[in-house]
Amino acid sequence: MAQYPEDVQKMLGVLLEHNEWRRRQTINLIAAENVMSPLAELVYLNDLMGRYAEGSVGRRYYRGTRYVDLLEEALSKSFAEILGAKYVDVRPISGTIANLATYYGLAPEGGTIASLPTRAGGHISHNQVGGPKALKFKVLELPWDPDAFNIDVDKARRLIEENRPNIVILGGSLYLFPHPIKEISEAAHAVSSYVLHDSAHVFGLVVGGKFPNPLREGADVTTSSTHKTFPGPQGGLIASALEGEVNESIARGVFPVFTSNYHMHRYAATYVTLAEMRQFGAQYAEQIVRNAKALAEALHANGFDVVAEHLGFTQTHQVAVDVSKLGGGEAVSKLLEDANIIVNKNMLPWDKSAVKPSGIRLGVQEVTRWGMREGDMAEIAGFFKELLIDGKEPGQVRRKVVEFRSQFLEVKYGYGVDGELARRLLGSMGLTL
Numbered sequence: 001m002a003q004y005p006e007d008v009q010k011m012l013g014v015l016l017e018h019n020e021w022r023r024r025q026t027i028n029l030i031a032a033e034n035v036m037s038p039l040a041e042l043v044y045l046n047d048l049m050g051r052y053a054e055g056s057v058g059r060r061y062y063r064g065t066r067y068v069d070l071l072e073e074a075l076s077k078s079f080a081e082i083l084g085a086k087y088v089d090v091r092p093i094s095g096t097i098a099n100l101a102t103y104y105g106l107a108p109e110g111g112t113i114a115s116l117p118t119r120a121g122g123h124i125s126h127n128q129v130g131g132p133k134a135l136k137f138k139v140l141e142l143p144w145d146p147d148a149f150n151i152d153v154d155k156a157r158r159l160i161e162e163n164r165p166n167i168v169i170l171g172g173s174l175y176l177f178p179h180p181i182k183e184i185s186e187a188a189h190a191v192s193s194y195v196l197h198d199s200a201h202v203f204g205l206v207v208g209g210k211f212p213n214p215l216r217e218g219a220d221v222t223t224s225s226t227h228k229t230f231p232g233p234q235g236g237l238i239a240s241a242l243e244g245e246v247n248e249s250i251a252r253g254v255f256p257v258f259t260s261n262y263h264m265h266r267y268a269a270t271y272v273t274l275a276e277m278r279q280f281g282a283q284y285a286e287q288i289v290r291n292a293k294a295l296a297e298a299l300h301a302n303g304f305d306v307v308a309e310h311l312g313f314t315q316t317h318q319v320a321v322d323v324s325k326l327g328g329g330e331a332v333s334k335l336l337e338d339a340n341i342i343v344n345k346n347m348l349p350w351d352k353s354a355v356k357p358s359g360i361r362l363g364v365q366e367v368t369r370w371g372m373r374e375g376d377m378a379e380i381a382g383f384f385k386e387l388l389i390d391g392k393e394p395g396q397v398r399r400k401v402v403e404f405r406s407q408f409l410e411v412k413y414g415y416g417v418d419g420e421l422a423r424r425l426l427g428s429m430g431l432t433l
């Protein structure tokens with residue numbers, strides 16, 4: 001690296017250290033993250049990272065987009081087939097943008113939406129702290145049933161009948177059990193409200209067949225990120241079961257309202273990921289749910305206050321742990337990071353303040369991709385116990401974590417890279433090694 005200026009060398013060093021730490025030395029349990037397959041990562045590096053294609057397939061404002069059209073069309077078509085959607089838009093660059101564009105298409109400025117508050121799993125983009133404020137929406141809170149750890153269906157029905165919101169938003173960031181999409185959709189449709197299911201967290205489980213497909217359950221639209229349980233590059237999508245004009249309004253929400261460039265270098269990698277999910281998705285999704293249950297059970301057996309024991313803990317990739325007796329989410333997540341276990345602090349439905357969340361949220365989708373299985377979840381739960389209950393030094397636990405992690409350095413459930421292809425792809429960019 002000596003040929004580069006000193007500050008650049010320093011920055012490159014930081015990047016190399018980051019890669020080594022997060023890819024090879026840490027157990028990543030952030031429920032919103034994942035790693036792509038080697039092939040998807042290779043094709044992510046392409047010329048489209050510097051291009052524009054404003055507009056939509058066949059109707060671009062820029063020239064030079066003939067191959068973009070092929071990629072965008074093939075990707076949208078494949079998602080539409082797999083989800084049974086009438087319209088798919090893969091241009092949103094993130095789940096948040098997908099949500100905002102959909103709101104724009106389905107509700108007038110100043111309209112009303114009903115959604116869960118963040119403490120009960122609603123995402124910030126479903127609430128007044130996020131995009132709905134910018135669209136001047138009135139936000140109604142969907143009622144929560146603490147015993148069912150889910151939306152209270154009867155109360156929600158009444159709220160929808162009385163207030164006739166433009167959109168009812170289901171799905172969430174803390175999402176242990178499928179929301180009652182069917183029941184809420186019936187109530188919403190009876191008063192001409194739209195139902196949007198935000199599948200960002202569970203999209204890989206939907207595609208892998210381990211979580212109900214929201215469009216088949218009655219939701220009008222589902223939005224998602226393409227990089228959480230669905231292990232593609234960071235991006236977003238909208239899939240609509242609606243027909244006609246309204247999809248054009250949603251499309252206008254994507255362009256020109258909320259984006260003008262779509263980060264199109266992700267399309268090929270997203271396509272590769274979708275093909276991998278068609279081939280390996282059922283196996284991957286099945287293992288995720290098994291691992292989540294195994295982790296929850298092992299943590300519970302080790303003395304942790306794992307949320308929703310009476311419901312079997314979880315039906316997704318997530319596990320929620322109430323760590324208020326251990327110092328709260330902030331302190332516990334910091335201690336875990338010191339031992340190379342990466343998690344986030346999280347509000348739980350009974351929390352009063354977002355500043356001091358009492359929980360941590362764990363997701364097993366990435367460790368599943370690194371090849372971990374139920375027995376490995378018990379080992380991870382053991383590290384939690386040594387650190388947080390037995391009070392061992394973080395450095396001592398960290399050494400064990402690094403050794404444990406070194407057994408899992410290859411991404412499963414995806415395609416590898418063939419050397420000839422790598423040379424051709426890099427060569428097509430003018431990059432020779």
Ligand SMILES: Cc1ncc(COP(=O)(O)O)c(C=O)c1O
Binds near residue numbers: 097123174200226
């Ligand atoms: C339920 C939900 N929706 C949307 C998003 C936003 O997705 P993105 O980060 O792709 O904008 C998140 C992010 O974690 C989420 O949890």
